[in-house]
Amino acid sequence: MIKKGLVLIIALLFYVSGFYWLSLNQPMETFSTEHMNARLLPSVSFLKAVCGEFAPLVSDVFFAYGAVLASNFNHSTPKENWGYLFQVLKLSRDMDPYFKDPYRLVQGIYPWIAKMPDRAISFLKKGVDFRTWDAILSYYIGFDYYFFSERYRESARYLFMSARIDHNPFMGTLASKIAYRGGDVDTGITFLTGVLKNTLNEKTRNTIMMRINALRGVKLLKKAVTEYKKRYGRMPGSLEELVSKGIIHKLPENPYKTPYRLEAGRIRFD
Amino acid sequence: MNNIILRIAWLSFNEGIRQRTIYGVSAFGLIMAAAAYTFIPFIGFDVCRVVIDFMLMAVSAGCLMIIFFLCLPGLIGDIRDQTVYFVLSCPVSREEYILGRFFGFTMILFIALVILDVPALLMVKLYMMKYPGYVPLHFEWHKLLLASFFRFYAALVFLSFVFLVWSIMESGVLVSIAAIIAYLIGQNINTVKNIAMASKTMGIAAKKLIVFASWIFPNLGYFNLNTYAVYGVKLPEYYMVKLLVYGLSYMSIAIVITMFLFKRRDL
Structure with missing residues (x-):
């Protein structure tokens, strides 16, 4: 009995000291951002086949991993590592395309820190197809197109989409x-x-009406300028020339109280 | 229902109780709830969505564990230990044995569903109170309960397939392997079928094989209503009715074939 107790005590002492020693010598876990090879990541179809109904949970795990990686990335992170992180977040998105967090993270880092707005846009577009009730994703895309790529038509398209989802006249x-x-x-x-x-508020209605009238004026003037170019083979020097040459009777009234003007071939009203 | 079937069902249910299934399931539910409470805030911003998914996953995992660690060993053990003779002794027929066993396991799975739903609902409620800004836009409690119920229903459909496999194969190991493969196929067969049908490079024979498999294996992916529960994504018209009919007919066919094969089995 005493022998057994002695053996137990010695074993316990070894266990405690061994455990303590191990924890002291455990190297600090650091994320090496080198040698990140996106090809080593599993494919979406493989993961879907294996995970089945647990796919959303796998999406969470990849998102958490991506978030930890992202916290270690900065402006000087190599392009390949950004590619790796993108694949990780893509896995998270594709395992559950309704999950909002990957979209938020990508928008937070790719256009700003990685300087890759096109990647963010392509990533977010999938979210627009799934999260049809969420105005923010199309807003992000519209913003990225406007701010980073200066592609105004595409930007407007997505901002209109966002305004439509949110019923937001100001966004419109x-x-x-x-x-x-x-x-x-x-x-x-x-x-x-x-x-x-769909707008009932009188003040908002007036704002929208003003904008519509201003755009109608622009539309009319654009048509007149096209006609002028067709007749004279050049752009008019000013909008007043459209009246003096008899293409229109008078210039439309700008609701913003400044006259319409022609600047670098474009009609301005504000 | 026949009195003997009920007695066998009760016997199977009691067997589960004797094996401390309720304690096991309760402990599993509590561990999952504790894990959800501790780790989910670290995962992301959309915490309410994560907790709902996590707790629904716990329901599925709990039901699967009961099938793999209680139902399957119970059925295999009946043959291996020859305890089936005690049940099958006159006047109990083999059909009554199969039906009784199936209903008994159904009762255990239902109890497990109720036990697992309690911490799941509490945890979801807790997170919604703690993070009201992150409650999914179209979330409704009844949708969550329905999603949870259909996970249990999927487990029953899968159980009926396990019965069928068990009636065909003699080896316990083979039955277990076949059940795992069937589960994986069942989860993905519908997606694979859709991909195959859209593929222009896949041969007709392969496509037909996939379509054939989709008729044989239970299409468990149909029962996954996560997006409905979390985001309120609209389901096709009468989807749940169709699910109920599909599940019920699949179970009936599987159990009838099981009874037919088991009757001819040399015990």
Whole structure:
């Protein structure tokens, strides 16, 4: 009995000291961002085949892994590592395309830190197809197109989408401004007319109406400028020339109280 | 229902109780709830969605564990230990044995569902109170309960397939392997079928084989209503009714074939 007790005590002492020694010598876990090979990651179809109904949980795990990696990345992180992280987050997204967090993380880092807005846009587009009730994803895409790529038509398209989901007239007005900047006046008018029908607030209605009228003026003037070019083979020097040459009777009134003007071939109203 | 079937069902249910299934399931539910409470805040922002998925996963995992660690060994053990003779002694027929066993396991699975749903619902409620800003936009409690119920229903459909495999194969190991493979196939057969049908490079024979397999294996992926429970994604019209009919007819066919094969089996 005493012998057994002695053996037990010695074994316990070894266990405690061994465990303590091991924990002291455990190297600190650091994330090496070198040698990240995206090809080593499993494919989505393989994961889906293996995980079945547990796919959302696997999506969470990949997201958590991606978030930890992202916290170690900065402006000087090599391109390949950004590619690796992108694949990790893509796995998270594809295992559960409804999960919002991967989209949020990608938008938070890829355009800003990785300087890869196109990657963010392509990533977010899948979310728009699935999270049909979520206005923020199309807003992100619209913002990225506008701010990083200066592609105004595409930006306006997604901002209109966002405004439609959210029933947000202000977003609609913003989108129409960007559409106008991208030279797409018709889309702006059509969209704002739709927004106007569903807007009850008088003040908001007036704001939208003003924008529609201004765009209608632009549309009329654009048509007149095209006609002028067809007749005289050049751009008019000013909008007043359209009146003096008899293409239109008078210049439309700009609801923003500044006259319409022609600047670098574009009609400006604000 | 026949009195003998009920008695065998009760016997199977009691067997589960004797094996401390309720304690095991309760402990599993509590461990999952504790894990959800501890780890989920570290995973992401969308915590309410994660907790719902996590707890639904716990229901599925709990049901699967009962099938693999209680039902399957019970059935295999009946033949191996020849305890089946005690049950099958006159006047109990083999059909009554199969039906009784199936209903008994159904009762255990149902109890497990109820036990697992309690911590699941509490945990979801807790997270929703703690993070009200992250409650999914179209979340409704009845949708969560329905999703949970259909996970149990899927487990029953799978159980009926396990019965069928057990009636064909003699070896316990083979039955277990076949059950695992059938589960994996059942989860993905519908997706594979859709991919195959859309593929232009896949041969007609392979496509036909996949379609054939989709008729044989239980299409368990149909019963996954996660996106409905979490995001309120609209289901096709009468989807749940169709699911109930599909599941019930599949179970009936599987159990009838099992009874037919078991009757001819040399014990």
